[in-house]
Amino acid sequence: MNRVPWRHSLVTRLLATSVLIAVAAIAATAWLATRTATRAITQEQGRSLTDDKGVYDMLVAYAAGHPDWSGAPEPIRQRAAKLGRRITLMTEDRQVIIDSGPGPSLRTARPSAVVDPLGLDLGLTGGTDRIDARAVGPYLLPAAERAALRGGARKTLACLTELGVSGRIVDTPSGRPTIELTSTDTQGAMIRCGAGRDENPTATEQRALRALGAMTAGCLGRRDGTTVVVTPQFRAYVLSAKQAADRRVAAIPAEQIADPATSARAGSCLEKSRRTQLQPYVAPPALLFVTDPDTGADRTTFTLTRGNTIRIVTVTGAVLLATIVVTVLAGRRLVRPLRALAETAGGPGPAAVTGRDEIAHLARALNASARQRRAMVSDVAHELRTPLTNIRSWLEAAQDDLAPTDDQLVALLHEEAMLLQHLIEDLADLAAVDAGTLRVHLEPLPVRDLVDQVTDVHRGTAQTAGVRLEAHVSGDPIVSADPVRLRQVIGNLVSNALRHTPPGGVVTVSAHEHIIEVRDTGAGISEENLPKVFDRFWRADESRGRATGGTGLGLAISRQLVEAHGGTISAASTLGRGSVFTVRLP
Numbered sequence: 001m002n003r004v005p006w007r008h009s010l011v012t013r014l015l016a017t018s019v020l021i022a023v024a025a026i027a028a029t030a031w032l033a034t035r036t037a038t039r040a041i042t043q044e045q046g047r048s049l050t051d052d053k054g055v056y057d058m059l060v061a062y063a064a065g066h067p068d069w070s071g072a073p074e075p076i077r078q079r080a081a082k083l084g085r086r087i088t089l090m091t092e093d094r095q096v097i098i099d100s101g102p103g104p105s106l107r108t109a110r111p112s113a114v115v116d117p118l119g120l121d122l123g124l125t126g127g128t129d130r131i132d133a134r135a136v137g138p139y140l141l142p143a144a145e146r147a148a149l150r151g152g153a154r155k156t157l158a159c160l161t162e163l164g165v166s167g168r169i170v171d172t173p174s175g176r177p178t179i180e181l182t183s184t185d186t187q188g189a190m191i192r193c194g195a196g197r198d199e200n201p202t203a204t205e206q207r208a209l210r211a212l213g214a215m216t217a218g219c220l221g222r223r224d225g226t227t228v229v230v231t232p233q234f235r236a237y238v239l240s241a242k243q244a245a246d247r248r249v250a251a252i253p254a255e256q257i258a259d260p261a262t263s264a265r266a267g268s269c270l271e272k273s274r275r276t277q278l279q280p281y282v283a284p285p286a287l288l289f290v291t292d293p294d295t296g297a298d299r300t301t302f303t304l305t306r307g308n309t310i311r312i313v314t315v316t317g318a319v320l321l322a323t324i325v326v327t328v329l330a331g332r333r334l335v336r337p338l339r340a341l342a343e344t345a346g347g348p349g350p351a352a353v354t355g356r357d358e359i360a361h362l363a364r365a366l367n368a369s370a371r372q373r374r375a376m377v378s379d380v381a382h383e384l385r386t387p388l389t390n391i392r393s394w395l396e397a398a399q400d401d402l403a404p405t406d407d408q409l410v411a412l413l414h415e416e417a418m419l420l421q422h423l424i425e426d427l428a429d430l431a432a433v434d435a436g437t438l439r440v441h442l443e444p445l446p447v448r449d450l451v452d453q454v455t456d457v458h459r460g461t462a463q464t465a466g467v468r469l470e471a472h473v474s475g476d477p478i479v480s481a482d483p484v485r486l487r488q489v490i491g492n493l494v495s496n497a498l499r500h501t502p503p504g505g506v507v508t509v510s511a512h513e514h515i516i517e518v519r520d521t522g523a524g525i526s527e528e529n530l531p532k533v534f535d536r537f538w539r540a541d542e543s544r545g546r547a548t549g550g551t552g553l554g555l556a557i558s559r560q561l562v563e564a565h566g567g568t569i570s571a572a573s574t575l576g577r578g579s580v581f582t583v584r585l586p
């Protein structure tokens with residue numbers, strides 16, 4: 001028996017399927033895991049960014065209020081401990097100023113930010129002013145001025161409260177109080193209470209602003225007596241010598257006599273001058289590093305370490321290996337009975353079948369069918385042997401002049417030949433049934449005509465046998481049937497009945513509706529034999545059956561024909577009394 005090539009083997013196909021499923025499952029899991037991890041890391045990064053921002057903000061606040069970093073180490077250490085990160089400050093040429101703890105060198109690391117209250121990182125603060133409001137320097141009000149302003153502010157607030165407008169006093173970083181309204185000013189209460197009158201700069205502020213104006217004017221580089229006036233809101237106004245003189249006389253607010261033409265350049269000069277003015281009061285700029293204490297990385301990143309990679313590869317490989325091993329084992333188990341079946345199909349004897357699954361089922365069915373085929377061949381050989389042996393022995397006797405070559409011999413030979421032909425026709429019918437080529441051509445058929453035809457054909461035989469043949473048809477039933485085939489069936493039943501009924505008996509063919517019955521008063525069939533009468537080549541009495549011209553196939557063929565019509569055939573009998581064969585058509 002040829003082996004199936006491996007690429008067509010069921011095991012290979014099974015293996016391909018399960019490997020495919022395993023790979024798909026692994027890929028899906030990996031995708032899900034990566035998605036989840038990425039989301040977690042993004043969140044983690046977001047968290048560390050906010051951490052960085054908080055640290056930056058704290059350090060800028062410190063730097064704005066202190067001329068150096070000497071007091072910063074303690075708060076930095078506390079903050080670092082709270083975040084579980086390492087915070088490092090370095091000068092611009094990478095000299096460590098403050099380090100919250102030990103860790104990898106950061107000489108080449110990228111700083112998280114530059115801490116400089118006079119050059120804010122607008123990306124981190126989200127504001128528009130590059131100079132931190134907390135860097136007040138010379139604008140810091142002395143206690144006396146502060147108290148005076150506070151008194152005025154309180155009065156204004158009391159007036160506002162009287163008018164039904166509520167507010168509160170808030171100090172700016174320089175110590176200047178301002179009134180912040182907590183309800184809307186509906187009646188111009190602010191103006192009526194004279195709010196804003198106190199916004200005029202104090203002596204300290206005037207001094208600082210004047211110095212700033214002089215610096216800005218110097219920056220602008222005009223020598224024509226131009227003065228620069230800076231408001232407490234740090235807006236610069238450039239005044240000609242004449243304008244400045246007028247202003248002094250008329251006390252016109254600087255805003256109203258401003259010359260906007262030079263304002264653009266004045267703006268940048270003002271900022272530069274502010275920076276110069278504040279520089280001595282703030283801590284020098286420093287590089288800020290917020291890093292992981294162990295790795296020195298500035299962010300938590302998704303890194304596949306060597307160990308992790310090996311673990312992933314190992315697990316994936318193990319899953320695939322398990323899939324392959326399990327599939328091959330299961331596949332071989334599955335295929336084993338099929339192989340056994342294929343190997344024994346061509347040889348003698350049935351295949352050994354174990355198990356209860358579909359394959360075992362199939363193997364048993366095939367075994368049974370092989371057994372039937374073998375039995376059929378041996379039956380056919382057996383059936384052919386007897387008539388042929390008869391023919392041969394008579395012919396040999398004639399050759400040896402032991403028997404006369406007369407009419408009687410010819411008649412005997414003819415009878416055997418007829419038997420052989422009958423047998424072969426029956427076999428052809430059965431073969432047609434088995435091959436599925438037997439076709440019935442259904443047409444409306446009056447049962448009365450059919451019964452008449454069959455009884456007419458057998459009347460002669462009945463007379464010779466001394467048996468009375470009767471027909472009873474009630475009504476005019478019409479069935480849908482193949483006339484030739486149905487006649488063959490009923491004819492076979494009648495001929496059987498006549499053959500098994502002794503002289504003086506009666507054979508009755510009766511019909512009503514779609515049921516046709518053939519009843520005889522003959523020998524009958526024993527109860528144990530009754531189920532076998534429809535089997536192929538079965539006869540109650542071997543020699544008698546053959547002697548009377550039966551092949552043992554008649555009833556088997558009849559049953560197939562009736563079933564091809566969609567009907568049923570059944571037999572009932574009492575030994576010694578007679579038998580009834582019933583055909584029911586749909």
Ligand code: ADP
Pocket residue numbers: 492496497500520522523524525533534538539540541545546549550551552553554555556579
């Ligand atoms: P055969 O060609 O031998 O008649 P059948 O298939 O028609 O083959 O019948 C099978 C066997 O059934 C017969 O040999 C006979 O023993 C039995 N049988 C059939 N019909 C009758 C009957 N009417 N009465 C008694 N036995 C019958």
